[in-house]
Amino acid sequence: MEMSNELDRLLFFEQARKISEVTYASNPLDADNLTRWAGALLELSQFQSVPDSQKMIQDAISKLEEALSINPKKHDALWCLGNAQTSFAFLTSKEDEARPYFEKAAQYFQQAVDEDPSNEVYLKSLEISAKAPELHQEIVKHGLGQQTLGAGPSTSTSSSSTKNYLMVNNKIRITLQSYVMLLCIRQLENYKSLK
Numbered sequence: 001m002e003m004s005n006e007l008d009r010l011l012f013f014e015q016a017r018k019i020s021e022v023t024y025a026s027n028p029l030d031a032d033n034l035t036r037w038a039g040a041l042l043e044l045s046q047f048q049s050v051p052d053s054q055k056m057i058q059d060a061i062s063k064l065e066e067a068l069s070i071n072p073k074k075h076d077a078l079w080c081l082g083n084a085q086t087s088f089a090f091l092t093s094k095e096d097e098a099r100p101y102f103e104k105a106a107q108y109f110q111q112a113v114d115e116d117p118s119n120e121v122y123l124k125s126l127e128i129s130a131k132a133p134e135l136h137q138e139i140v141k142h143g144l145g146q147q148t149l150g151a152g153p154s155t156s157t158s159s160s161s162t163k164n165y166l167m168v169n170n171k172i173r174i175t176l177q178s179y180v181m182l183l184c185i186r187q188l189e190n191y192k193s194l195k
């Protein structure tokens with residue numbers, strides 16, 4: 001059942017990406033379309049290898065920056081940009097390299113809140129973003145970054161460390177899924193508004 005849901009998500013966001021691409025060809029100044037396109041890329045990045053995911057996230061960041069050049073106060077683009085920066089940071093295996101992405105994410109979440117102060121999703125994202133660097137630090141500290149963040153396979157084979165990895169990896173997955181869930185909610189709202 002879960003694999004079917006994952007496949008459905010993949011197909012849904014791939015279709016959204018294609019529609020956005022076609023729309024962009026006819027109207028490159030549509031900030032809403034650029035934001036939807038970036039959201040689809042962020043979702044699709046979850047199905048990729050770490051290097052491909054990073055490329056896809058960078059492409060999403062580019063689309064969001066383009067949307068903000070058209071409409072600098074577009075709060076959903078600011079919020080998505082915060083999610084993109086956070087996602088990229090979690091795919092970075094070194095703390096000092098991840099830190100600037102977390103800092104940018106917090107800034108974008110704050111800007112989104114400034115533009116739409118009553119939006120609970122933005123407020124929650126800003127709150128959670130403060131915890132993201134600490135979570136990343138824990139991942140790196142426990143050596144899980146090698147597998148979770150794409151730096152290569154772990155050399156540990158003990159049952160205990162495997163269980164610990166799975167427990168922490170599930171916590172990481174849940175936290176990352178929280179970010180993605182917030183993004184999905186917003187993207188689905190955007191998608192429904194098109195109908």
